[in-house]
Amino acid sequence: MAGNDNIVLSVRDIHVQFGDHVVLHDLDLDVRRGEILGFVGASGTGKSVLMRAILGLTPKQEGSISIFGRDIEKAGEDERIGIDMRMGVLFQHGALFSALTVAENIEVPMREYVRLPSKLMRELAIVKLEMVGLRPRDADKYPSELSGGMIKRAALARALSLDPDIVFLDEPTSGLDPIGAAEFDELIAKLRDTMGLTVYMVTHDLDSLFTVADRIAVLGEGRVIACGPLSEMLKNDDAWIKSYFRGKRARHIQATPS
Numbered sequence: 017m018a019g020n021d022n023i024v025l026s027v028r029d030i031h032v033q034f035g036d037h038v039v040l041h042d043l044d045l046d047v048r049r050g051e052i053l054g055f056v057g058a059s060g061t062g063k064s065v066l067m068r069a070i071l072g073l074t075p076k077q078e079g080s081i082s083i084f085g086r087d088i089e090k091a092g093e094d095e096r097i098g099i100d101m102r103m104g105v106l107f108q109h110g111a112l113f114s115a116l117t118v119a120e121n122i123e124v125p126m127r128e129y130v131r132l133p134s135k136l137m138r139e140l141a142i143v144k145l146e147m148v149g150l151r152p153r154d155a156d157k158y159p160s161e162l163s164g165g166m167i168k169r170a171a172l173a174r175a176l177s178l179d180p181d182i183v184f185l186d187e188p189t190s191g192l193d194p195i196g197a198a199e200f201d202e203l204i205a206k207l208r209d210t211m212g213l214t215v216y217m218v219t220h221d222l223d224s225l226f227t228v229a230d231r232i233a234v235l236g237e238g239r240v241i242a243c244g245p246l247s248e249m250l251k252n253d254d255a256w257i258k259s260y261f262r263g264k265r266a267r268h269i270q271a272t273p274s
């Protein structure tokens with residue numbers, strides 16, 4: 017429920033369509049403080065659309081979105097900026113600015129939202145770099161000089177730039193090898209534990225869901241058709257959920273000791 021301190025994000029009766037194409041309808045979702053919520057669904061079901069609608073980047077036709085207990089449509093401009101500052105985003109493919117160094121990329125949200133001396137921004141950027149497991153000497157590299165895993169980490173550092181309460185991660189482990197993906201999952205869990213972050217993670221990565229997600233929300237036919245811990249997904253008899261969580265690949269992951 018909105019207004020409940022334990023709920024960071026509350027989505028109610030959301031409807032989003034493009035022309036005649038209804039992507040989301042009557043969609044409800046709550047994200048709890050300090051949890052890692054894994055958000056899954058077949059390709060093209062609207063996971064990115066929902067994330068973009070929550071972030072105010074895609075218009076919705078109906079419904080309400082409350083963040084930190086505040087309906088974002090009722091928030092004034094200053095309040096909205098305050099809410100935006102408490103949300104970090106890692107877009108699919110990292111989306112770093114290629115003409116900026118890693119440190120400059122991390123400083124982008126600082127420049128946008130807060131006025132700080134350059135030297136302090138640089139120092140803060142280095143702290144963020146270290147938080148995500150990069151080294152200070154990576155600060156002056158350009159994105160083209162980074163590996164895929166380093167790009168994800170740099171993008172995460174940028175998402176953490178303003179010490180947000182919640183981060184939205186769109187397929188953070190896609191394109192990483194299994195070891196890099198597992199290390200990234202570990203990093204996310206560590207940041208949640210140390211910073212009390214709430215994590216909203218769109219993913220296709222079963223390993224992530226099995227190892228770090230506290231709850232999983234499943235999108236199907238425009239709505240959240242199931243939401244709960246992995247144990248509930250493993251008992252769910254919906255055809256897609258069953259084949260996803262109890263299919264061959266899932267059985268292999270469960271059988272492999274971590």
Ligand SMILES: Nc1ncnc2c1ncn2[C@@H]1O[C@H](COP(=O)(O)OP(=O)(O)OP(=O)(O)O)[C@@H](O)[C@H]1O
Nearest residue numbers: 034037039057058059060061062063064065066220
């Ligand atoms: N700006 C837009 N205009 C028109 N249609 C759009 C727009 N954005 C998304 N869509 C459509 O909405 C549907 C859902 O897209 P979305 O990218 O949210 O899927 P997804 O669940 O994130 O898929 P994937 O797992 O493959 O990334 C798709 O049919 C897509 O073509």
